[in-house]
Amino acid sequence: xxxxxxxxxxxxxxxxxxxxxxxxxxxxxxxxxxxxxxxxxxxxxxxxxxxxxxxxxxxxxxxxxxxxxxxxxxxxxxxxxxxxxxxxxxxxxxxxxxxxxxxxxxxxxxxxxxxxxxxxxxxxxxxxxxxxxxxxxxxxxxxxxxxxxxxxxxxxxxxxxxxxxxxxxxxxxxxxxxxxxxxxxxxxxxxxxxxxxxxxxxxxxxxxxxxxxxxxxxxxxxxxxxxxxxxxxxxxxxxxxxxxxxxxxxxxxxxxxxxxxxxxxxxxxxxxxxxxxxxxxxxxxxxxxxxxxxxxxxxxxxxxxxxxxxxxxxxxxxxxxxxxxxxxxxxxxxxxxxxxxxxxxxxxxxxxxxxxxxxxxxxxxxxxxxxxxxxxxxxxxxxxxxxxxxxxxxxxxxxxxxxxxxxxxxxxxxxxxxxxxxxxxxxxxxxxxxxxxxxxxxxxxxxxxxxxxxxxxxxxxxxxxxxxxxxxxxxxxxxxxxxxxxxxxxxxxxx
Amino acid sequence: xxxxxxxxxxxxxxxxxxxxxxxxxxxxxxxxxxxxxxxxxxxxxxxxxxxxxxxxxxxxxxxxxxxxxxxx
Amino acid sequence: xxxxxxxxxxxxxxxxxxxxxxxxxxxxxxxxxxxxxxxxxxxxxxxxxxxxxxxxxxxxxxxxxxxxxxxxxxxxxxxxxxxxxxxxxxxxxxxxxxxxxxxxxxxxxxxxxxxxxxxxxxxxxxxxxxxxxxxxxxxxxxxxxxxxxxxxxxxxxxxxxxxxxxxxxxxxxxxxxxxxxxxxxxxxxxxxxxxxxxxxxxxxxxxxxxxxxxxxxxxxx
Numbered sequence: 001x002x003x004x005x006x007x008x009x010x011x012x013x014x015x016x017x018x019x020x021x022x023x024x025x026x027x028x029x030x031x032x033x034x035x036x037x038x039x040x041x042x043x044x045x046x047x048x049x050x051x052x053x054x055x056x057x058x059x060x061x062x063x064x065x066x067x068x069x070x071x072x073x074x075x076x077x078x079x080x081x082x083x084x085x086x087x088x089x090x091x092x093x094x095x096x097x098x099x100x101x102x103x104x105x106x107x108x109x110x111x112x113x114x115x116x117x118x119x120x121x122x123x124x125x126x127x128x129x130x131x132x133x134x135x136x137x138x139x140x141x142x143x144x145x146x147x148x149x150x151x152x153x154x155x156x157x158x159x160x161x162x163x164x165x166x167x168x169x170x171x172x173x174x175x176x177x178x179x180x181x182x183x184x185x186x187x188x189x190x191x192x193x194x195x196x197x198x199x200x201x202x203x204x205x206x207x208x209x210x211x212x213x214x215x216x217x218x219x220x221x222x223x224x225x226x227x228x229x230x231x232x233x234x235x236x237x238x239x240x241x242x243x244x245x246x247x248x249x250x251x252x253x254x255x256x257x258x259x260x261x262x263x264x265x266x267x268x269x270x271x272x273x274x275x276x277x278x279x280x281x282x283x284x285x286x287x288x289x290x291x292x293x294x295x296x297x298x299x300x301x302x303x304x305x306x307x308x309x310x311x312x313x314x315x316x317x318x319x320x321x322x323x324x325x326x327x328x329x330x331x332x333x334x335x336x337x338x339x340x341x342x343x344x345x346x347x348x349x350x351x352x353x354x355x356x357x358x359x360x361x362x363x364x365x366x367x368x369x370x371x372x373x374x375x376x377x378x379x380x381x382x383x384x385x386x387x388x389x390x391x392x393x394x395x396x397x398x399x400x401x402x403x404x405x406x407x408x409x410x411x412x413x414x415x416x417x418x419x420x421x422x423x424x425x426x427x428x429x430x431x432x433x434x435x436x437x438x439x440x441x442x443x444x445x446x447x448x449x450x451x452x453x454x455x456x457x458x459x460x461x462x463x464x465x466x467x468x469x470x471x472x473x474x475x476x477x478x479x480x481x482x483x484x485x486x487x488x489x490x491x492x493x494x495x
Numbered sequence: 496x497x498x499x500x501x502x503x504x505x506x507x508x509x510x511x512x513x514x515x516x517x518x519x520x521x522x523x524x525x526x527x528x529x530x531x532x533x534x535x536x537x538x539x540x541x542x543x544x545x546x547x548x549x550x551x552x553x554x555x556x557x558x559x560x561x562x563x564x565x566x567x
Numbered sequence: 568x569x570x571x572x573x574x575x576x577x578x579x580x581x582x583x584x585x586x587x588x589x590x591x592x593x594x595x596x597x598x599x600x601x602x603x604x605x606x607x608x609x610x611x612x613x614x615x616x617x618x619x620x621x622x623x624x625x626x627x628x629x630x631x632x633x634x635x636x637x638x639x640x641x642x643x644x645x646x647x648x649x650x651x652x653x654x655x656x657x658x659x660x661x662x663x664x665x666x667x668x669x670x671x672x673x674x675x676x677x678x679x680x681x682x683x684x685x686x687x688x689x690x691x692x693x694x695x696x697x698x699x700x701x702x703x704x705x706x707x708x709x710x711x712x713x714x715x716x717x718x719x720x721x722x723x724x725x726x727x728x729x730x731x732x733x734x735x736x737x738x739x740x741x742x743x744x745x746x747x748x749x750x751x752x753x754x755x756x757x758x759x760x761x762x763x764x765x766x767x768x769x770x771x772x773x774x775x776x777x778x779x780x781x782x783x784x785x786x787x788x
Contacts, residue, residue: 024543064687067712067719074725079643109541141641145679180586181537191597198601209678211671212613217680219608227601239541246551248538253531260516263597267604273684276657278669282502283612318554349657353649353686379553392556424686427662431689432717439719505607512603519592 027111028383034113035103036384038120040467042100043377045128047460049092052135054453056085061449064442075139083150084138090148090229091159092131094369096124098232099166101376102189104384105239106170109186110177116169123165130158146213148221149203156204160197167193184255185238188231191263195227211278219270225364226266233328233369234301236376240325241308244379245315250307258300265293272343275352291343298336305329320395324375327403331367335360350425355438355445356417363410366452371402374459381466390471394462401455409448416441619672624773627676628765635765638758639681642723649683650692650769666693666772673771688720695770704763705740705755713743726759738763 063069063078070076107114114120134155137143143150151159170193174186182190203220242249249255268290271283309326316323338360341347351357378395382388389395416438423434465471542548628636639645653660654668661668669692674680683690698704706713709727711720729751733739737754747753755763 023545025545028545063721064719067721071722072724074642077642077723078721079641079646082643082646143640143643145640145645145681147645147684179540181540183537183540187593190593194594194597195601198598202605208609208613210616210674210676210680211682212609212616213678214674214680214682215612216609219605223601223604242538243541243546244551244553246542246547246549248535248542248548251535252538253534256534260596263600267600268607270608274682276653277651277682278671278673280612280615280671283608286505286607312551315551315554318557319551320555321553345657352658353684357684389555396556421658425659427659431663432715435687435719436717442719505611508603508606512599516596 028108031107031111031113032104032384034117035107035120038114038117038124039100039104039380039384041121041124042096042103043381043463044467045124046093046096046098046100046373047377047456047463049088049096049131050456051460053085053088053093054449054456056081056088058446058449058453060085061442061446065439065446074141080138080141080143083143083147084135086148087138087150088131088135090224090365091134091151092128094229094232094365094373096127097373097377098229098369099123099127101236101373101380102170102232103166104380105185105235106173106189109183109239110173110179112173112176112178114169115172115176119165119169119172123162123169125162126158126165127162130155130162133158146217148224149217153204153206156200160200160204163197163200167197183239184249184252184259185235187259188235188238191259192228192231196224199223199227214274214277215271215279215283218273222270222273223267226262226269229365229369230262230266230332233332233372236372237301237305237325237329237332240321240372240375240379241305241329244319244322244325245308245312247308247312249304251304254300255304258297258304261293261300262297265290265297269294269343272339272348275343275345275348288343288345292340294336294340298333298340301329302333306333320389320392320399321375321379323399324371324378324402328368328370328372328375331363331371331406335363335368338363350421351417352421354417354421354424355413355441356421359410359413359417362406362413366402367406367410371406374398374402377459377463381463385466385469387466387469389462390465391462394458398455398458398462401451401458405448405451405455407448408451409445412441412444412448416445616671619675621675622672622773622775624775625673625675625771628768631761632765632768634758635761635763635768636681638726638762639765640679642762644691645681645683647685647687647720649686649690651682652690652692652771660690663689664697665690666696667775669771670775672775688718691766691769692771693769695767696772699767701738701763701767702741704766705738705759706742708755708759708762709740709742709753710746713746723759726756726762727753728756730754 059070059076060078060081063071063081074080103114103120130151134151137152137155138150142152144152149156170189174190199220203216208216238249238255269287271279271287272291275284275288277284305326306329309329316326342351342356342360378389419441420434420438423429423437424431539548546552650669652666652669655661660666673692674682703714707715707720708723710722710724711718727740729748730737730753731751733752733754737752738760740753740755742753
C-alpha cells in the first residue's frame with residue numbers, strides 16, 4: 001500500500017503550488033487515523049453516560065407518576081436522581097460526545113493530523129473521573145445547591161482541568177493548520193475553547209451570595225448553553241448538512257454575521273430564568289431584550305441550514321446522519337424561537353415555574369444537540385473504524401425512537417406545563433389542581449422517555465459492534481483502498 | 496451604585512464596543528481584507544476533489560447503482 | 568478550492584503576520600463578549616446589590632435552621648419548590664397570600680441561594696407563616712399524601728425513626744391509626760427536626776422599606 005507515513009511535521013501546504021503526491025483522500029484517511037483512539041474514547045464514555053443518564057432521567061420521570069416508587073431509600077429520592085440525570089447527560093454524554101466530534105472535525109477542517117493527542121487521553125480520563133466523582137457525591141447527598149453547578153468543587157475542578165487539556169490539543173492543531181480559511185464550524189469550536197474554561201471557573205469560585213449568586217447561577221447555566229453546548233451543535237450542523245448533501249452552505253457570509261450576533265447577544269440571556277424574581281427590573285429586562293435579539297443569529301443559522309437542505313429532502317431517506325442532523329437543526333430553530341417568546345414577561349407569567357420550561361430545555365439539549373451528536377457519531381465512526389454500520393435497520397429504529405420520544409416529551413410537557421401555569425395563576429383553584437392536571441401529561445412524558453432510552457440502547461449496541469468490527473461487512477467510504485475481496489467472500493473482519 | 500450610574504456605565508460599554516466593532520468592520524472592507532464573494536468561497540472549503548460539490552456522502556440506506564461491493 | 572495568498576501577491580511573512588493578527592482579533596472579540604456579558608449580568612448588579620442592608624425583621628439562621636437548610640439542599644427540595652414571591656402582574660402569588668413580593672434584601676443571609684425554578688409544589692418563602700404547625704410538617708415530610716392527597720412529592724422516611732417510647736425532646740409523628748405501627752412511635756431524627764425548624768423559620772412577612780425594594784412592579788414588557 002502506498003501510504004504516506006504520518007510525521008510530526010505538517011503536510012505540504014495546499015496553498016502552495018507544489019506537486020501534490022498526496023491525494024486528498026489519503027490526507028483525510030490519515031487525519032482520521034490520527035484521532036481514532038481518542039475519538040472512540042470520548043464517544044464510548046459519552047455513550048456510557050448517555051445510558052446511565054437516560055436511565056436516571058426515566059427513573060425521575062416515573063417518580064412523578066408513582067411517587068412511592070423506590071421511595072424508601074435516600075439514594076434514589078427524586079431530589080438526588082434529578083441532578084444526577086442533568087449532570088450526567090450534560091457534562092457526561094453531551095460534553096464527551098461533543099468533544100469527540102470536535103476533535104475529529106478540527107482535524108478535518110484544519111487539514112492536519114490532530115496534535116498533542118496525549119492531551120486528549122488525559123482530558124478524557126480527568127473529565128470522566130470528574131463526572132464520576134460528581135455523580136457519586138450527588139447520590140450521597142453532596143450538592144452545591146445550585147442548578148447546573150451541583151457537583152462539588154473537586155469534581156468541577158477535574159472537569160475544568162480535563163477541558164483545558166482538550167482545548168490544548170484543539171488549539172495546537174489549529175496552530176498547525178494547513179488551510180488559509182477557517183470554516184465557520186471552527187469559529188464556534190475555537191470560541192468555545194476560550195469561553196468555557198473561563199465560564200466554568202468563574203462560576204465555581206463561590207464568591208457570591210444572595211440574589212447576586214442567583215444572577216451568577218443563571219448567567220452560568222444559560223451561558224453554558226451559549227458558549228459550549230450550542231457551539232458544539234452548530235459546528236456539527238454547519239459541517240454535516242452541506243457535506244452530506246454535497247452543496248455548500250446557502251449564504252456563508254450570513255454565517256459570519258450570525259456568529260458575531262450569537263456571541264454578542266447570547267451572553268446576556270441568563271436572567272430570563274428569573275423573570276418576576278427579586279432582582280432589579282432593568283437586569284431582567286436586559287436579558288429579555290437579549291433573548292428576543294437572539295432572533296437575529298438564529299434566523300441567520302436557520303436560513304443557512306434550512307435553505308441548504310431545501311430541495312434535497314429526499315436525501316433524508318438515505319442518510320442517517322442527515323436525518324439526525326436536519327432534525328437537530330430544525331429543533332434548533334424551533335427551540336430558539338420558543339425561547340425568545342418564553343422570555344417575554346406575559347408568556348413567562350404563565351410558563352415560568354412549570355413543566356413548560358422542562359419541555360423547552362429538552363427540545364434544546366435533546367432535540368437539537370443530542371440528535372446532532374447522534375448524526376455525528378453515525379458519520380464519523382465508519383471513517384475512523386474503517387467499518388460500516390452493520391445493521392441499518394437498527395439506525396432507523398434509533399432514529400424513530402429518539403425522534404418520536406422527544407416529540408412526545410416536548411409536546412406533553414409544553415401543553416401540560418401551560419395548563420399547569422394557567423391553573424397556578426387562577427387563585428380560585430387550589431394549588432393541588434395544577435398538580436393533578438399535569439398527571440396524564442407526565443405519563444406521556446415517561447412514555448417518551450422510555451422510547452428515547454430504547455433508542456439509546458440500540459445505539460449503544462451498534463456502537464459496540466462497529467468498534468469490534470462485527471456484523472456483516474459492507475462498503476466503507478473511509479477505506480483507503482476498496483477491498484472487494486473481503487466483502488465478496490463474506491469475511492466479517494478486515495485485516 | 497445607583498441605578499442611573501449603572502445604566503450609564505452599561506450603555507457606554509455597549510456603545511463603545513459596538514462602535515469599535517463597526518469601525519473594525521468598515522476598516523476591513525475598505526482595506527480590502529475581504530470581499531463578499533471571497534467570503535462566500537469559504538463555504539466550499541469542506542469539499543475537495545475526492546468529495547466534490549454535487550456528490551452526496553453517507554447515503555448508506557441507498558444501494559449504489561454501480562457494481563461495487565455494498566451493504567446487504 | 569481555497570485561493571492561496573500567493574495568488575493575491577502577499578508574501579509568506581506578511582501572510583503569517585496577518586493570520587496571527589486576525590486570530591488575535593478573533594480571540595479578543597470572543598473574550599470581550601463573555602466578559603462584558605458577565606459584567607452586565609453579574610458584576611454590576613453585585614456592586615449595586617451589595618449596598619443593600621439586612622432588613623430589621625430578618626434574623627440570621629439559627630444553628631438548627633442552618634442544618635435544616637443543608638438537608639433541604641441535600642434532598643433536592645429546590646427542584647420542586649421556589650423561594651421567591653412574585654409581585655402583582657406575575658401570576659397569582661399575591662392572590663394566594665404567599666406573602667409580599669420578595670426583595671434582594673430578604674436573601675442577604677442565603678448561601679447558596681435557593682430561589683428555585685419549579686413549582687411542582689408551592690412556593691416556600693413564607694411557609695412558616697402559612698403553615699406554622701409542626702405536626703403538619705412532621706406528617707407531610709413522613710409521607711406527603713397523608714395531609715396532601717394527590718401530591719407527587721416523595722416521602723422522606725429516613726428523616727424519621729421508630730422508637731418504643733418517645734423521649735422528652737422527640738417530636739412524634741401523629742400518624743392515623745391505619746398506618747401507625749403498633750406499640751411503637753415514629754419520631755423525627757435530628758435531621759428531620761432541623762429541616763422542620765428551617766421550614767417553620769421561613770417567614771419573610773416583615774415589612775421592608777421602599778429603598779430596599781428595588782423591583783419596579785409597574786413595568787411590563
